């Protein structure tokens with residue numbers, strides 16, 4: 001039994017891994033991973049596209065192999081024990097707008113670890129001097145170390161790193177590899193992929209993946225160099241060994257020239273429950289807005305610009321019961337409905353796609369999706385409510401809305417608020433579906449057009465073709481427009497509006513005949529359904545790991 005501090009070490013091995021890609025191609029076949037003892041380093045090498053990342057993901061439990069078995073065993077003899085593990089992806093994925101220390105503090109809180117540990121981890125990785133800098137201003141090598149720092153916060157016992165030295169100059173790469181060796185000497189089992197043969201000299205064990213995911217040679221660096229026809233690692237890249245070939249016998253513990261890192265046990269909060277995650281994520285979203293000034297300015301500024309445009313566009317007095325202007329009153333209400341929809345959609349669309357990689361990474365360890373989505377609503381909801389309220393107050397103050405009882409204005413506000421929330425949920429759902437903010441920008445007009453065309457404002461629902469009527473049922477803007485019309489008493493106004501009013505009453509039929517709360521129920525239902533859809537999309541796109549991090553380090557093994 002091997003125990004590090006209060007934590008047991010972790011042993012990793014795999015046999016006969018075969019992985020099939022979604023398209024049906026076999027990416028890995030017959031791959032054996034030699035047993036990596038606690039506190040040892042395994043380097044995975046191979047040509048570009050050989051399957052190193054895929055194998056790392058299989059070992060980390062992020063992909064299920066078609067055949068074969070991965071064994072991750074805490075060296076306690078307790079089969080139900082789940083070791084803490086970390087996965088550092090190839091890209092340096094950290095919120096770039098945040099100062100490094102702040103980004104790490106939020107990562108620590110999310111994982112239920114002590115944010116007070118952040119300075120120690122930063123110092124260990126030589127990042128203390130740049131702790132206050134926004135992540136986007138760090139060099140490539142510093143960002144790589146920042147990415148590793150995030151995983152170290154939860155003191156993993158098993159650490160996977162995908163090409164940690166890529167993009168670094170040779171001395172920086174060597175420093176990072178030596179750091180990993182020291183980390184291993186403190187009891188962490190380290191597995192990393194690399195394109196740099198020099199990295200392999202630092203490993204306890206090395207395995208090659210031959211082209212097309214076939215098994216390559218494996219063993220200690222010395223054994224492999226003996227095997228190599230020219231005594232270099234480079235000659236082993238294309239070498240294939242028969243399936244089930246001899247595995248590494250391992251080697252005696254390495255005598256490190258540098259002292260191992262301290263292995264003090266981490267201080268964990270009892271759990272990162274949903275409520276705590278929601279609070280941390282809400283704080284982080286607020287902080288992101290604060291540090292990303294341009295986004296904050298657009299968030300606050302765009303409703304102000306739209307409200308100003310509405311104020312300039314509409315004439316005053318169209319709701320005057322003595323001299324109503326029926327067609328103009330319908331247009332005012334439609335554009336209010338569309339404004340509320342647009343605020344919500346424009347806020348929601350950029351939210352997830354810009355940080356999908358971060359979500360994916362956090363999801364592998366601790367992130368729960370409902371707290372994540374609810375944090376977005378918590379931060380953006382009040383801004384939306386404020387924008388909707390301001391829209392109505394300004395238009396009423398300028399006599400673009402009826403001089404009616406408070407209850408009428410409350411009804412209009414409830415409609416715009418629900419329309420905005422439904423659109424926000426639509427925006428979040430589409431944001432989860434696309435991969436890039438640029439794609440989200442392309443989706444914006446595609447989502448807006450049908451909401452204008454099929455809202456029933458320009459072509460009243462009774463006048464639409466059958467297909468259009470069906471589509472209009474799915475348009476939140478239709479229900480918002482009708483609820484606004486009902487709440488503002490559009491039918492009563494039009495009855496007193498002479499021939500023009502009567503014509504409109506005929507063409508709009510029963511559009512405003514139902515009470516506003518019917519529209520509210522539909523809008524609320526749409527918001528819940530779209531938010532659930534966003535959750536489902538995220539669940540599919542951001543899988544959890546089979547050995548997902550348990551911050552209490554005592555949960556059961558997941559199947």
Ligand SMILES: Nc1ncnc2c1ncn2[C@@H]1O[C@H](COP(=O)(O)OP(=O)(O)OP(=O)(O)O)[C@@H](O)[C@H]1O
Nearest residue numbers: 021022023027046047048049050051052053054055
């Ligand atoms: N999601 C996917 N769908 C289809 N093919 C994929 C997917 N992920 C990886 N592949 C393919 O599987 C093969 C192995 O990919 P992998 O990323 O593991 O290679 P790698 O050895 O890490 O390469 P590199 O060193 O260039 O990063 C590649 O041919 C890649 O195109």
